[in-house]
Amino acid sequence: MDHRIGPNFLKASVGFGGSCFQKDILNLVYLCNFYGLEEVAEFWHQVVKINNYQKDRFFKILFEKLEYDIVNKKIGLLGWSFKGNTNDSRESPSIYFAINILKNGGILYIHDPKIEIEQIQKDISEYSNQLKVSLPNFEKNIYLIKDLLKCIESSEVIAILTDNDIYKKIRTSKTIFDGRRIIQKELRTNNYFSI
Numbered sequence: 001m002d003h004r005i006g007p008n009f010l011k012a013s014v015g016f017g018g019s020c021f022q023k024d025i026l027n028l029v030y031l032c033n034f035y036g037l038e039e040v041a042e043f044w045h046q047v048v049k050i051n052n053y054q055k056d057r058f059f060k061i062l063f064e065k066l067e068y069d070i071v072n073k074k075i076g077l078l079g080w081s082f083k084g085n086t087n088d089s090r091e092s093p094s095i096y097f098a099i100n101i102l103k104n105g106g107i108l109y110i111h112d113p114k115i116e117i118e119q120i121q122k123d124i125s126e127y128s129n130q131l132k133v134s135l136p137n138f139e140k141n142i143y144l145i146k147d148l149l150k151c152i153e154s155s156e157v158i159a160i161l162t163d164n165d166i167y168k169k170i171r172t173s174k175t176i177f178d179g180r181r182i183i184q185k186e187l188r189t190n191n192y193f194s195i
Helices: 021-034 038-065 093-103 117-130 148-154
Strands: 074-078 107-111 142-144 157-160 175-178 192-194
Touching: 021 038, 038 093, 038 157, 038 175, 038 192, 074 093, 074 148, 093 107, 093 117, 107 148, 117 142
Parallel strands: 074 107, 074 157, 107 142, 157 175, 175 192
Antiparallel strands: none
């Protein structure tokens, strides 16, 4: 009956973010280990591992489909926050995706109705330092575009990372990588890929 853990929440995606869920799972792992429940602890630890795997997997799908060459390719990243209708970007899958794009020479055109460019720059700087990824002068390869249509038009391919309702009805002939499986079925083309 709790909508947070039922079918409304458990959907295929590029991975969960936010400050609480991963921390809570890792606390559960700690408690299980403390009480000698090693198998249970490992089960919950695998949830965190598979979530991290999903973040990398989504980038690898895009990288493979673009034939391992994204140097100077303009990637439209739709959604920076970890979930729709929030300005919270803590542990957002978008951050990890963006770092991979930048590390491989891509250019990001980012749309998110609630996030400002300073937050995006701060997130990339902090997380790339944590991951020990060198991204000198990355700021010149990211652009925040507040107009969704302009962001799509400016991009060569589109990647959806947040489940904002405004992304559900996107109509474009460009290749779309839908990390949330939110594009309505009737709008999907042969250039549509999802988790």
